[in-house]
Amino acid sequence: MTNIEIKNLTFSYQEKLIFENAQINLDKNWHLGLVGRNGRGKTTLLNLLRGELTSDTMPQINEKFIYFPQEIVDPSRYTNELLTDLISSEQWELERELTLLELDLEVLWRPFSQLSGGEQTKCLLACLFLNSDAFPLIDEPTNHLDRRSRQTVANYLKNKKGYILVSHDRAFLDAVIDHVLAIERRQITLYQGNYSIYEQQKKLKDESELAQNVRLKKDITRLKASARDKSDWSKSREGDIHGNPKLKNSGGIGHDGTITARAARLMKKSKSIERRMNQEVEAKEELLKNIEHLKPLSINFVPDYHRQILAVENFSLAFDDHVLFKPLNFILEEGERLVLDAKNGAGKSSLMKAIEGVFEGQQSGQMTMASQTSISYVRQMFKHTGSLENFAKANALNFEEFLSNLIKLGMERNVFSQRIEDMSQGQQKKVELAKSLTQKAQLYLWDEPLNYLDVFNHEQIIELIQNVKPTMLIIEHDQSFIDQIEARLIGLDQV
The missing domain is CATH 3.40.50.300 (P-loop containing nucleotide triphosphate hydrolases)
Structure with a gap:
């Protein structure tokens, strides 16, 4: 199986709709970056893939997944003993992966709890690719890594087979991914390229939608004015006719009832314009559904008189x-x-x-x-x-x-x-x-x-x-x- 395919995924958590009829088709050879705002469902999607969460619309995927960070039940154990339980490979293969991650092998003979956060991260990442029958799902690997370690891990991941990666580090994503799956406000969109390419394409898309929105607002203002004018005219003519029955038989109009018919036609046209206007409003709301609105932060900084x-x-x-x-x-x-x-x-x-x-x-x-x-x-x-x-x-x-x-x-x-x-x-x-x-x-x-x-x-x-x-x-x-x-x-x- 070379693809991971999900059709019509709908999932809610604590009464909040996370996914609605989502369509996902991913090639397992991709280095895929999974991006989106916190709370949009990135970790939820990973948990659905590996069966930690279930949904009636989630298909059975005949794929074994391995998740980072792995749960460590007893971190007081020696690192070598702990890692050996997580892999299906030989000791020399574990040591090879740790060396590629520029980790001193002496960490194997220390309790896992005594390793720094960066050392623990590298140890667990090494285990991901020593289970050849499992597809890696990597969630936030750069936390606790210094700048040099981030570059080391990036070089390491670039030379591995396919995986799905969640990270908020732009430079790291640019270095390790070739596709982006973006969980946006109302849809999931696939982009080809690294994170910078995704940002460029998303920016162009948002700018286009905002320009359409400006034009649409002008159209709606014009439609409202037109509908209001025609409705007022038709109502006034109907009032004139009911107030002065002689207008029905006015010889200057052409035949009996012409003004009433014309007023009715204009009233019908104004209703049609109003319906069209409402459809345009709905279209506008749908149009801007994936644009993120960020409010500027404030901070209670008090400048000091000391230099x-x-x-x-x-x-x-x-x-x-x-x-x-x-x-x-x-x-x-x-x-x-x-x-x-x-x-x-x-x-x-x-x-x-x-x-x-x-x-x-x-x-x-x-x-x-x-x-x-x-x-x-x-x-x-x-x-x-x-x-x-x-x-x-x-x-x-x-x-x-x-x-x-x-x-x-x-x-x-x-x-x-x-x-x-x-x-x-x-x-x-x-x-x-x-x-x-x-x-x-x-x-x-x-x-x-x-x-x-x-x-x-x-x-x-x-x-x-x-x-x-x-x-x-x-x-x-x-x-x-x-x-x-x-x-x-x-x-x-x-x-």
């Missing part, structure tokens, strides 16, 4: 006398963006914690912060529970402003009643980001803010930072994002 917000001099951190990075020197000025640049596990998040004052290891050197600087922190790893209202109270947030930020980030109102722990990873990340946007702050510490967010959210965040220029220290590996926010890189050198 220098943070100064770090010969500063380093250690755990149990194990130094994380060489002595560091930098100055963060008001209105500037700095990005910490280092491999996974080099101590970037630990430095963030030290700035916030919650690092539990040893510190050396000097760190000086402007007096009374308020900090807002977006954490890479977080665990929130309870209702949104209680979360807002616990973090001293203006509840209405907090909800407004969630809406702008694309969270649907029906999610507001859910407990945070029951939300998807993307929705929980929006809660964490909306918290930071709502807090008044002079310094923003954002640790991998783009993880789990779609490319539309990326655009919103970039536009916000470009316009407001808040003072920020960021950990992020998306080079396009770093370039667009005009950030300065600060390297952390390992000892």
Whole structure:
């Protein structure tokens, strides 16, 4: 079987319609990128394919699928033992794949729980292609990968057979896919080419629809005026006739009843125009069904009168006398963006914690912060529970402003009643980001803010930072994002 074919797929989840009569036909040799806004159904489609979700309209697919990230029941086990249970290949083949992913084989002899997020990702990716009878479904592989590791994984995937990949990293998608399946607002559309080609084609399509919409609005205005004028005229003539019966027999008209007949014809024509106008309105609504409407984000940045917000001099951190990075020197000025640049596990998040004052290891050197600087922190790893209202109270947030930020980030109102722990990873990340946007702050510490967010959210965040220029220290590996926010890189050198 060389194709995966689905016809007339309809699926609803928690009373929300996800797919309606969707038609999907995919070649298994494609490197397919599955894209779309958070909540549109990307992971749902993957779960339908692998049988984790069911639908009466989902056909039986005679295909074995393997999903990334695989569930790890006991991460305390040694990595080699754990990975061997996930594959059907020989040990040397596993070591070959790990070497291609530029991973030191010593990780095999460490507990899986002690590996960094990037090391765990590479181990699990290696297992995908060591099950030759299974088709890979890869969901968000770039989370927790540094820039070099993303390039390594991209080179690795380019040389593999077909797969379906979900990612929000534009550069990564461009490097590894040759087709795009886009889950849009009302339909699923297949495009040939990488993500940049899809964006170009989608932009041209949207621009064409918007131009048609402008013309259509003008037509509707004209049709309304025409229908109104003809209706008013026919009604007035009918009123004249009923008020003055002599008009029925007026010799100047031609024959009895001519005015009445003409008025009736015009009334009928006005009704026809009105029907046509309503059809045009329906066509307009259908026309713009796949255009995404993004509202600009806002942030409660409070500019500081200090020119220098943070100064770090010969500063380093250690755990149990194990130094994380060489002595560091930098100055963060008001209105500037700095990005910490280092491999996974080099101590970037630990430095963030030290700035916030919650690092539990040893510190050396000097760190000086402007007096009374308020900090807002977006954490890479977080665990929130309870209702949104209680979360807002616990973090001293203006509840209405907090909800407004969630809406702008694309969270649907029906999610507001859910407990945070029951939300998807993307929705929980929006809660964490909306918290930071709502807090008044002079310094923003954002640790991998783009993880789990779609490319539309990326655009919103970039536009916000470009316009407001808040003072920020960021950990992020998306080079396009770093370039667009005009950030300065600060390297952390390992000892």
